[in-house]
Amino acid sequence: MSHQIGRRKFILYGSAALGTSLLLKACTTPPPESGTASTPGAGSSPATGASPVSNTTSGGGDTIKVGILHSLSGTMSISEKSVVDAEQLAIEEINAAGGVLGKQIEAVVEDGNSDWPTFAEKAKKLIDQDKVVTVFGCWTSASRKAVLPVFEQKKHMLWYPVQYEGQECSQNIFYTGAAPNQQIEPAVDWLLQNKGKEFFLVGSNYVFPKTANTIIKAQLAAKGGKTVGEDYIPLGNTEVAPIIAKIKKALPNGGVIFNTLNGDSNVAFFKGMQEAGLTPDKYPTMSVSVAEEEIKAIGKEYLVGHYAAWNYFQTVDTPANKKFVEAFKKKYGDDRVTNDPMEAAYIMVYLWKQAVEKAKTTDLEPVRKAAIGQTFDAPEGQVTLENNHHLSKFVRIGEVADDGLFKIVFETKTAVKPIPWNQFVADTKGFACDWSDPNKGGKYKV
Amino acid sequence: MLEVLEVIFNGLSTGAVLLISSLGLAIVFGLMGVINLAHGELIMLGAYTTFLVQNVCKAFGSPWKESYIFFALILAFIVGAIAGLILERGVIRYLYGRPLETLLATWGVSLILQQFVRTVNWVLVIGIAIFCLLFFGGLWVLNRLPNFQQIRKWVITVMLPLSIGIAAVTGGFLSQTYKLAVTKPWFGAQGVAVTAPKWLFGGLNIGTLTLPYVRLFIIALTIACIIALYLFFQRTSWGLRIRAVTQNRSMSACLGIPTQKVDALTFALGSGLAGVAGVAISLLGSVAPNTGQNYIVNTFMVVVVGGVGKLVGSIVAALAIGTIDYIIASKALLPLVAASKPLTDLVEFFGSTDMAKVMVFALIIVFLQIKPGGLFPEKGRTVDA
Numbered sequence: 001m002s003h004q005i006g007r008r009k010f011i012l013y014g015s016a017a018l019g020t021s022l023l024l025k026a027c028t029t030p031p032p033e034s035g036t037a038s039t040p041g042a043g044s045s046p047a048t049g050a051s052p053v054s055n056t057t058s059g060g061g062d063t064i065k066v067g068i069l070h071s072l073s074g075t076m077s078i079s080e081k082s083v084v085d086a087e088q089l090a091i092e093e094i095n096a097a098g099g100v101l102g103k104q105i106e107a108v109v110e111d112g113n114s115d116w117p118t119f120a121e122k123a124k125k126l127i128d129q130d131k132v133v134t135v136f137g138c139w140t141s142a143s144r145k146a147v148l149p150v151f152e153q154k155k156h157m158l159w160y161p162v163q164y165e166g167q168e169c170s171q172n173i174f175y176t177g178a179a180p181n182q183q184i185e186p187a188v189d190w191l192l193q194n195k196g197k198e199f200f201l202v203g204s205n206y207v208f209p210k211t212a213n214t215i216i217k218a219q220l221a222a223k224g225g226k227t228v229g230e231d232y233i234p235l236g237n238t239e240v241a242p243i244i245a246k247i248k249k250a251l252p253n254g255g256v257i258f259n260t261l262n263g264d265s266n267v268a269f270f271k272g273m274q275e276a277g278l279t280p281d282k283y284p285t286m287s288v289s290v291a292e293e294e295i296k297a298i299g300k301e302y303l304v305g306h307y308a309a310w311n312y313f314q315t316v317d318t319p320a321n322k323k324f325v326e327a328f329k330k331k332y333g334d335d336r337v338t339n340d341p342m343e344a345a346y347i348m349v350y351l352w353k354q355a356v357e358k359a360k361t362t363d364l365e366p367v368r369k370a371a372i373g374q375t376f377d378a379p380e381g382q383v384t385l386e387n388n389h390h391l392s393k394f395v396r397i398g399e400v401a402d403d404g405l406f407k408i409v410f411e412t413k414t415a416v417k418p419i420p421w422n423q424f425v426a427d428t429k430g431f432a433c434d435w436s437d438p439n440k441g442g443k444y445k446v
Numbered sequence: 447m448l449e450v451l452e453v454i455f456n457g458l459s460t461g462a463v464l465l466i467s468s469l470g471l472a473i474v475f476g477l478m479g480v481i482n483l484a485h486g487e488l489i490m491l492g493a494y495t496t497f498l499v500q501n502v503c504k505a506f507g508s509p510w511k512e513s514y515i516f517f518a519l520i521l522a523f524i525v526g527a528i529a530g531l532i533l534e535r536g537v538i539r540y541l542y543g544r545p546l547e548t549l550l551a552t553w554g555v556s557l558i559l560q561q562f563v564r565t566v567n568w569v570l571v572i573g574i575a576i577f578c579l580l581f582f583g584g585l586w587v588l589n590r591l592p593n594f595q596q597i598r599k600w601v602i603t604v605m606l607p608l609s610i611g612i613a614a615v616t617g618g619f620l621s622q623t624y625k626l627a628v629t630k631p632w633f634g635a636q637g638v639a640v641t642a643p644k645w646l647f648g649g650l651n652i653g654t655l656t657l658p659y660v661r662l663f664i665i666a667l668t669i670a671c672i673i674a675l676y677l678f679f680q681r682t683s684w685g686l687r688i689r690a691v692t693q694n695r696s697m698s699a700c701l702g703i704p705t706q707k708v709d710a711l712t713f714a715l716g717s718g719l720a721g722v723a724g725v726a727i728s729l730l731g732s733v734a735p736n737t738g739q740n741y742i743v744n745t746f747m748v749v750v751v752g753g754v755g756k757l758v759g760s761i762v763a764a765l766a767i768g769t770i771d772y773i774i775a776s777k778a779l780l781p782l783v784a785a786s787k788p789l790t791d792l793v794e795f796f797g798s799t800d801m802a803k804v805m806v807f808a809l810i811i812v813f814l815q816i817k818p819g820g821l822f823p824e825k826g827r828t829v830d831a
Binding site for chain 2: 074078081230233236238240242245246263264267268274275276293297298299300332
């Protein structure tokens with residue numbers, strides 16, 4: 001009998017605790033948003049109430065609904081949360097400046113839960129139920145591939161903010177992160193010129209690192225470099241001793257390490273390098289998934305002197321970037337940093353806004369047409385949306401400095417045009433993509 | 447010679463990490479038979495404790511900054527043990543002997559803990575504190591009324607929404623007044639950085655071989671934990687009671703051993719060890735909300751292979767799995783099989799971190815076919831007893 005009461009008591013207390021935490025969460029979510037009604041320019045916004053950006057569906061004809069679809073829980077929330085922050089900042093700024101076509105933008109935020117089928121489901125929900133006019137979202141290639149059929153079938157529009165492996169060019173997606181030729185290839189060229197000819201490739205075991213390494217190997221073979229070894233770690237694995245041992249064996253006197261690890265494995269890898277005495281002067285490591293946020297999580301002591309290739313660093317010296325970093329820190333706190341995917345996410349909201357303004361409607365087809373050729377004075381410099389739905393971007397290489405930010409050691413003078421179909425891979429050599437010409441489309445032979 | 451030494455050392459250190467992360471589970475799952483899927487999250491709490499202690503000690507300056515790791519060990523054990531105690535008293539004790547429910551409940555707890563770490567901020571903490579104070583404090587006070595048992599239902603019906611309401615309103619008020627200062631997450635979804643103290647940087651050089659101090663530290667810590675556990679189980683009266691309850695629960699109860707207290711203590715001990723493991727892994731890998739998930743499969747693997755019910759099984763299993771995993775992944779066997787082409791190809795094929803995992807799991811499956819009870823099977827107090 002006492003057991004019975006105990007269980008009932010437990011359920012009661014349990015639901016009580018859960019209820020409190022839910023309530024508290026509900027109460028704590030609005031403030032950061034309504035609190036920012038006081039950010040610069042917000043005073044000039046006329047019609048809106050306290051919180052222009054919220055995930056409530058208030059309906060009404062005075063707002064334009066857009067979808068935000070990222071992982072707010074699960075493994076990928078580590079990276080995707082900050083991208084959502086950047087997108088909401090952009091939406092808020094646009095709203096404060098009067099919105100789009102005289103209407104306020106209302107963001108419907110959905111959580112993909114780091115689970116690819118959930119992404120597809122939520123994409124359907126955003127399109128069918130919330131009737132959003134566009135979706136900003138995804139991080140991993142797997143999640144993008146999962147939602148791609150949804151967007152193609154419904155002829156809808158996705159803006160994707162992350163550097164990726166290329167080999168895709170959908171009419172329904174705008175890619176504002178780097179294609180391989182805007183990140184990986186310049187990085188390899190720079191390493192060959194400045195750091196050495198012998199490369200060891202380390203990556204997580206999934207599509208991006210594998211494709212990236214195929215490209216790097218082909219490029220090294222073409223340009224006189226040498227791949228001395230290659231190894232993959234399952235996502236989330238943190239035991240790196242075997243890899244370190246192999247690197248030491250393959251490169252006893254030092255050499256270049258090209259790192260396409262993603263997420264937590266990076267932390268273990270750099271700690272392992274440091275432990276084993278593989279210092280950046282002998283073993284310079286070039287990473288393509290380590291940005292300012294990751295430096296904070298890994299600990300700068302382990303990273304100083306190593307390199308990363310991106311299109312944007314927080315330390316980029318442009319007026320637009322100064323404004324962006326300031327606005328971001330004001331909204332989210334002084335200890336936050338900005339990074340490349342966040343910048344790409346910020347850009348894409350503005351590009352969409354410009355396209356809508358040019359098309360004078362939010363209808364999908366006119367906006368898609370109007371989007372091509374849009375230029376924007378982005379924090380990284382002036383970018384242009386090309387006819388292959390990718391963005392021409394600046395390429396930069398940064399060295400991790402003592403303050404945990406990057407010292408830019410190389411940057412291209414002009415924006416590099418994107419090449420989604422890789423010219424180093426036999427299957428796609430000679431192909432290109434052009435959505436401005438109906439006869440060419442996503443993949444045509446040049 | 448040096449190469450053999452390198453293989454032994456790296457295998458040992460891989461095994462030590464496996465072992466220290468599964469020691470707690472060896473007690474909770476091995477001895478008590480509780481399938482605790484939240485074990486990984488207890489490790490994570492230990493890792494976050496390390497982060498907090500590190501930051502506090504940094505603020506105090508030099509002598510403290512370098513020795514934070516020892517305070518972290520003690521505090522992580524306490525944090526883990528308290529979390530385990532709450533878990534056992536609040537959830538698991540109602541589910542003894544029901545493995546499926548335990549499995550689901552602890553998995554739920556693991557999700558709650560992960561999300562808690564992501565979202566925890568001052569508002570949440572203050573809100574929960576106010577709720578607990580009002581609700582449980584109120585119940586405690588009213589408990590003194592003579593007719594409490596009759597009005598208990600009513601009291602709870604009234605008090606519950608009232609406490610939730612007050613806590614929520616206070617939280618809402620605080621977040622409106624102080625804004626970012628109180629609503630900013632303490633840790634956030636991003637991982638946090640734990641940096642090993644200066645004296646653990648670098649390593650011991652023997653010829654071309656480097657033995658990293660961090661690895662040596664973890665091996666030493668693991669050995670210390672095992673010795674401490676041995677002494678506790680063999681030399682103290684509570685250790686004796688735990689062993690007695692493990693072997694025969696009803697007989698122990700008849701002889702006057704407070705089995706409920708023993709359960710709570712055993713669980714807290716296992717959870718505390720998970721906290722200590724958190725300190726160790728924070729030196730090697732990432733400290734993030736999902737850190738625990740990276741270790742949970744490995745820990746169960748060790749305990750199952752070692753045989754449920756005996757600690758020595760887990761020790762041998764962890765070292766064996768660690769060494770085999772390292773040997774396969776690093777292609778250490780290559781010189782031995784150089785003569786034979788097909789064998790060389792085989793070693794090359796499995797010679798990467800991800801393929802080595804496949805191989806290890808395949809070997810474990812084969813092993814469990816031969817010895818289903820694990821290395822050292824012993825009839826403990828199993829889940830269905």
